[in-house]
Amino acid sequence: MAFLPYTKYPRPCMWLVRGDFFTAGGGMSEEPAFDADVGSFYISRSCIANEAYQAFRPEFQPSEISPGPEDVAVGVSFRDAVAYCEWWSEVSHKHFRLPTEVEWELACGGGREHRYPWGATTTQFAKYAFTQENSPGKCPALEDLSPNEQGVFGMIGGVWEWTSSQFGGFPIPENGERERLDVSTPRVLRGGSYLDSIDALGTRLRRPAEESYAGLDVGFRIVRSL
DSSP, X not given: OOOOOGGGSOOOOEEEEOOEEEEESOGGGSSOOEEEEEOOEEEESSOOBHHHHHHHOTTOOOOTTSOSTTSBOOSXXXXXXXHHXXXXXXXXXXXXXXXXXXXXXXXXXXXXXXXXXXXXXXXXXXXXXXXXXXXXXXXXXXXXXXXXXXXXXXXXXXXXXXXXXEOOXXXXXXXXXXXXXXXXXXXXXXXXXXXXXXXXXXXXXXXXEOTTOOOTTEEOOOEEEO
């Protein structure tokens, strides 16, 4: 397949998250906390936007709840998100993938044990998250928010985000992935969405979803290992 030059495509802005040894899980995850050792990686500062996803799949129609070119591409299944990663890897000649859930958690909360990326209370939530309380019945562009301490936008609220991890109990092995479970095992979604109350959200919130699920409050980020 012939591609345009790399610079001709809308490019997700990648941001370095420095690796850390931190306490993952626990709290809202309803799973025991465990020690996670995560290496440094790059993550897209926002979820993949409509214009970037349409470069891969021109027939894709943005949702009414996220219609602008820089708004989040929603209604994307896990399989479609993986296909985008594979396509972008081929176009850019670099390897991109979905984050593991422990990578996602480090990028969201910075390895701190507070419930939210910004701290323990909801006082500042509207600065960092679109939720049921402050979104206008849709998901605005995540970059309208302030970034968290990792330099990443809108990791709770906004949209649920796909991870590469299969849903299962904690702890997770040191490499961030358990052995592959049955092919029917759901994947992990993280972060919650603009439909959720701030009181229901947190850096450790997770839920399972089938790989074919394409919810209208679901999007994805991409990562690249160092």
